[in-house]
Structures are given as structure tokens and as C-alpha cells.
Amino acid sequence: MTTDTAPVPTTEPTRPTVAVRHLLAQIGRYTFLCAILGFFALPLLWLATAPFDDTPTVTASLPRFTLDNFRALLDNPYALSSLLNSVYLAAGTAALVVTFAALAAYALSRVRVPGRDALLYGLLLLSSIVTGTATMVPLFELAFRLNLIDSRLGVILILSGGLLPAAIFILKDFMDSTPTSYEESARVFGASPLQIMRHIVVPLVRPGLATVGVWAVANVWGNFLVPFLLLRGPDKAPAAVIMYTLYTEGGQADLRLLSTFSLLYSLPVALMFVFVSSRYGFRFHGGIKR
């Protein structure tokens, strides 16, 4: 901070008060940040300790360390395969969303389409309004008529449709902030639009593509309503659905299974997030304005 080094154009006696106030502000700030840290870390404690405790309870405590709990995971017929199902759904949806959103965002960013902002904002509103619960019934009907019941492709398509507006929104933000002179330069050298896309635009907005990809994966990974609604039987069910059944079905929950499965189910998104944020920086590009 520079307050204390800045010339203070006031009379002498106020100097100490400025310093004291500055100190108090700093103390206040750190206290606040520590409280925030506590608030956000507290619920996560259990996830870090219980999987390794030989007699896990719902209380977070220093574990008597063991890895035996993970054996419970192997005994459950659906635990590991459900994670694979989640990977399949997440990868499929993310690929579809990133590809389609990138193409659409690029066209919207670079070509003046009449009413594009109204269109985009309207779709974004619709996508945040029409979430699973509100359209649960028609979605089921739709899937039934398109013969997409118990089909993982159906889940992927429905999730993509819901994620696309926001993905286009985020990516257009990235594309808008890329100077057009790169593309114009390539154009003067004779590059075709597809070459420009491949050589210039995709590498330039790679952080944006990564952000959207991570965001889509995280969304699908956590979504349980759509697969719960559309997929019959536990062999195709993703981890979100299995997790839900673990603590709602069959009376007393098996905390060994629940804790280890929670951890295993959480790790991929957490690791992916750490990887992407350290590689590209996971933040809003310039921010969403207006």
C-alpha cells in the first residue's frame, strides 16, 4: 500500500492517525480473509479426512489412517463403472459444446448479424430459466419421441442444448477481445476462412476454449437430474446418480463407501480445474459488462 508513503498534505498531528487507520484496515482485511477461508474450508474437511478414517463418522476429525475404505469401492458393482459413464457423458458434451459454441461465437463476433445481441441474450435467459426442473416433463416426452430414452447420446444432446447459450456467450467475449488485425493480416496473405480459423483463431482463443470445456465438464459431472430422468438402470448411470442413491437408498448409509466415492468422484473435476487454472488462468476475460 502506498498511503503512508504518499505525501499527506495535512497538518502534523494527523499523521499517526493515518498510520493507525491503515493498520486497522489491514488487520480488518486479514481477519475477514481468514474468516472466509474458514467458512469455505470447513465443509470440505470431512471430504479430506473421512475416506482415510478406519471408522468414518459424519464428524470431520483427524483420521486413524487407512486405505481400507477404498476396498468398499471395488466391492460395489456400480461405483467404478459409473465414473466411466460420467467421463463418457462429460467428454461427449464438452466436445460438442466447445465445437459448436466456438463456431457460433466466431460467426457472431465477426459478422454483423442483425439482432445478434438480442438473440444471444434471449437464449441465455432462456437457458438459465429453463433448467431441469421446469422442463423436466417435456424433456422426458421429447426424449421418448426421439427414441432417446436410455440413450447416453440423448443425455449428451439435451445437456449440450442447455449449455450452449452460455458457452457462446463466454466465447464471444473472448473472440470480441481478440484484435481483428490478426485475421485481416492472414487474409491479406490469402488464407481462407477455415485456414484462419485453424491457424489463428483457435490458438488465440485457446484459453477461452479451455474455460468453456472445463465449465461444461464440471456442469455435466455434477448434473444428476437429466441422466436420472433419461437413463434406466444403474449400468449406464453416471456417478452423480450413483452418489445420490448411495445416501438416499437403503436406510443407514455406508459411510466408508460414501466418503471414498465422494472423494473419487470429486477428484477428477478438482484436478482438471487445478490443471487448467494453472495452465491458462481460469478467470473471466475482461469481465462481463453491461
Add this chain to the structure above:
Amino acid sequence: MVQVTSPPDEVVEGARPVTGASPAPAPDAAGLGRARATGFLVPALVLILVFLVVPAAWTIYLGVTNYRLTGLAAAHPEVVGLDNYTQALGDERFRTSLLLTLQFVLGSAVIGQAGLGFAIAFALRDRRGPLRRVVEGFVLLSWILPSSVVAFLWIALLDRDAGTLNALLGIPGTAWLLDHPMLSIIVFNTWRGTAFSMMLYAAALENVPRSHLETARLAGASTWQQLRDVVFPRIRGHVLTNLLLISLWTFNDFAPFLITAGGPEQRSEILPVYVYKVALSGGELGFGAAISFIMLLINLVIALVYLRMLGRRKEPA
């Protein structure tokens, strides 16, 4: 009109000295042409149309029928006009649920997520290094973890007998989820969603020029005055966009169901949970769709209110 712009007018101008003639931005920098641009748009638009717009429209139709999950009306639903709507508006349970939802949005989105998100972003604004990374890391982790895991973490934290919270506070036996169900899900949703607001405000605060803050500080403005006179006017657009998005998301959030399932005695039965119970548990699909449509309308009103506030901002400028 509302639109998203990463500020090319600010960022790009800062990076590139603007001199000489500055013609209107090229309408088609990459030479795509209308036809190819349309081709780029079509795949995304088709998916959105089929799996987003069509179900939304379908909801409207179902809302005027007596469609049920089982029974006679399942095979041959009849159009019953506005019966579902009059029934809903006259229903005490619906009105209570609506009030609870508004509490939920106000408490967890507007005050909780936006307030806390801004406070964290502001406290970290000129911090670099490990403290910032650790705080941001935990906040983001709570956002990124799957909702069914997070829900169980909170059930464990708030458990009456063995919950970590009661152990820490030394008040075992406090049944948070039974005695304070709304407070529980409001705090839960604040915890879960603050990351978005924090990131958005962090990006917004970087757009506030240092020189403006320094000018205010030289003039002797307190932190609060700096916030009010310099920071807030500058990020007003970000604030409103953020509030709009998180209000809508929170309004439609189903995750509290995983913790309280609307209970006890419907004391935390927000609208998404209500719809779920009516339509899928109760099997009254037509009635559920009518309530969904009312939710859509309320969302629209929320959106329009924010958009008006945004629009007003632009007039004096």
C-alpha cells in the same frame, strides 16, 4: 439492448495506440461471408432449438391440460384452460413456496453470493501470491465440486448429533436442518455459488483505473467513499449482470432438495422443489407445468427489471 462485451473499447485501446482514422470496425474481418457465417451458427442453433426452446414451449401447452403421469389422463390429456393457474394462485402451499423462493433468492444470491463475492474480490484486489491463491482456490473448489457430494458434505457438517459445526460451537443437539431449514439452505447456497460473483467482480475491479482510485485517495476519500464514488459507478454494469444471472440461477436451483427435500413441513419448499413434488412425486404433470410456466414468467419479470436498470444507465452517458 443488453449485450456482452469484453471491453474492446477499453482493453484494446489501452494496448494499441489509436491514431489516425478509425473507421467503423470491419463488419467481417475474416471474410466469412453471410453464408458461411450462417453455416457456423446452424449446428448450435439447432441443438438449442430442439432441446431448449421446444421444451420451453411444450411447458406452456402442458400447463393448460390435465396431463397426469398415471391414470386415465395420462393416455388422453384434456385441455382444461386456465384451471391449473387459478388452482395454483389460490393454493396456500404455492404462495408460501413463492415467498420462500424470494427469501432464498434475496438471502443467498443478492446478499450472500453477490455481497460476499464482492467483499472477497475487493479484499483481494491488489493481492498476489499464496494468500490470494489459497482463498480463491477454496472458494472455487466449493463451486466446482459436484452438487450431490456438496449436499452430503453439508448434511454431515450440520448433523444434529455428530456434525462438525455443533462440535466446533460446542452445542451438540442443535438440529439446524430441522429448526432453521431456510437459513441452512441459504448459507449452503451462498457457500456454493459465491465463486462466480467473486471471479466476475475480480475481473470488473481490474477495469477500474488505478489513477481514479488514487485521485479519490488524494482527495481524502475513505474506503467506503472510494467504493461509492469511484468503484461502483465504474462496475455498475457488471454488478447488474451478475445479479441478473445469479438471481435466475438461484430461483431455479434444485440443489436444496438434496439437503432438506423441502422439509420439514414444507418450510424450505422453494418452487423448483414444489414443482418436482407436484409433477413427478404427485404425478400431476399438467399442474406442474402450469407452475413451471408461472416460474418462467417470474423469471422474465426479474430479467426485465434488471434490464431496465441497465438501460437507464446508458441514457445519461
Add this chain to the structure above:
Amino acid sequence: MSAITMRELTKVYPGGVRALDALDLEIADGEFFALLGPSGCGKTTLLRTIAGLEVASGGSVRIGERDVTGLPPGKRDVAMVFQDYALFPHMTVRDNIAYPLRIKKVDRRTRGGKAADTAEELGLSGLLERRPGQLSGGQQQRVALARAMACHPQVFLLDEPLSNLDARLRLEARTFLKRLQRELGVTTVFVTHDQAEALALADRIAVMEGGRIRQVGTPTEVFRRPANTFVAGFIGSTPMNLIDARVHGGELAVGPARLPLPDDSHGQVTDGERLVYGIRPEYLDYSPTAVPGALTGEVVVVENLGSVSLVSLDVPADDTGPADAGSPAGDAGRTSVQVVVPEGAEPEPGDTGWVVPRPGRSLLYRDGTLVTATATAEVPAPRAGAAVRS
């Protein structure tokens, strides 16, 4: 071979902004040509229209023997260096320079070699594997030039080539650019808002305003004989003095002072006519003592410019009617005259001084247009209303 010819070239943006207004211009083969003008004059639009990045609303562009008006940018055989250089940040210097060849499907080895050759010509040999972000501004500019050279185009287009460099580097880069253009001998068009840059670099300059060309000429022509008061005010590091004057008995009257008529205005003016007298501060001589045929007034400001000083005098002038557009603002009946004074001879503010125009260097403007012996100026006067800027 690769001359550029524009006929009736017009560009109207959606919304009705007329950026180029039926513009005729010829740029000779091998010429180093400057498009000069203030912001919004259409110079960048003109450059981009030659490149094909903007589609002309009317008229034609020919490069050499080909009419390129309808061709996409990649088919025009031009290369453009952008103001921000537009170096692809994710590619190395080598890949950047080789990019045009990659588009032309030259195989990787050949284009890598050619890129290295071009880089060596421009003194970039050691930097081939670096990314643009690791280069200085001057190096970035050279990479951009190398990339433009790599495809051996018929025409180079440079948009504000020096504006992204800091002042010291800019002079160095200016010399480098001029030498490079001489060596390559390729027709080069560049856009600038800096008159000094245009004067220093160009073989010929087109001064633009409001989508039209106000004068085309060599640097000497536009500096010595600006065709109108707009060009007169725009060219020169110190703007030309433009003083309201009246023809009076074969002489010019500026307030009480009497000055000789410029040589080539004899027979072109009538007695009693009101005109604008133009003289550059560099072509005025200052005298601390009274001399005949001089303007006199009180020294108001002395600005040290290094080897010379710029002295402003407050001179009594005609007080009839409002000040003509183009004359410096001043009190009614007084006008400010600037003169360049060599070091050692600077007066003090408050002194009274006399300034004498050098013979053959003064000009007369009627309605903003130069009065010359050869009845018409090079370029027609602008439409009424588009008149001269103050």
C-alpha cells in the same frame, strides 16, 4: 508494372458515413507514397480498400495491369503491415515470417529457409525461435516487415508503421524503412497522421481531409506551396502563419503594415480584395530594429526549440469583419505571428520586434485556395461547406 490507379473510388459505410468520396489517385511503380491526414480523414480506409479489406462502394482500383476492385485480399498480391503488427503471438518469428508461404503451400523446409533468409536481411537472424511477445517494439516491426517481404508482393501497404515505437526508436526505424524501400524498389503506400514522418519518408504525399485528397505532391511541394489553407495548417512542425490581409495599391495591407505582393500573384488580385496571407515561421526573419516592409508587434512568448526558438508576436491587423477561417485566433484587430529565430538572437517577452518575409516564400489564399500565376491550383477546391478547418 505495379503502379496503383484509383478512379472515382468511393466508400460509404452502413449508416451513411462517406469515408472516401469519388477519389482519383495514381501511385507510380516503385514509389514510396504517403497518405497523410488527421483522424477520420479516410486515409486508413483508403489503404484498407487497396488491400481489399474494405469493399469499395464505387469506383475502381487497379494494381499494375489488373483491375483488383472485386478481388479478395489474398488475390491482390499485396502485403500489409498493421499498426499493431498483428504478429501471431502463438507462432515463433520463423513461423510468422513463413506464414504467407505456408498459405501458398510451400513445403516446410523451403519456407523455413526462405524465412531465415529474409530474417537475416533485416538483422533478425538470432531471433527466429522467439515468440513475438519476447521481442522489442523495433524487432516486432522488423518481423512484420519480413513477413510482408517473404511473399514478394507487388505492393506493400503500411498502416501507421512507426506509431507504435517510442520516440527515439522511431527515428532509427524511419531511416531503416526508407533505406529498405529504396533497396527493394517495391511500390509502398503508408498511412500516417504525422506530417514529419510523411515529409521524411515519402517520394510523394497525398494530404487527405473528409474522404477527399486536398493535395498531392512531393514533400517539397506540399511544404513550400500548400495548395490550400488546410494543407498549409497541417504540414510543418510549426503551422504556417495565416494572416488576414487586404490588397491596397499593389501592396498587401496588414493593419498599418505594408508588405509586397507575392511574385506569382501579380495580375491575379484586384485592389481592395481581402485575402489570407501565408508565410511559414521559418521563412520570416526577426529584427530587433525597425526595417521597411515588416510586420511589427510585441513579443509575447518565446519557446526554445533547441537550436532555434519560436517567437510569437502580437501584431495589429485588419479589424474589419470577423476573422477569416484559417487565420489564427486572436483579438479583433490583432493577430499572432510566429517566427523562428536562430539561437543567440532571441528577444525577451515584452520587446518590440519586426519580422520580414523572405522573398519568394510568401503565399496568398483566396477562399482557402492558393492564388498562383498558373490560374488553377493542382486540386479543385472543396465543395462549399466542406471549407477550410481552422
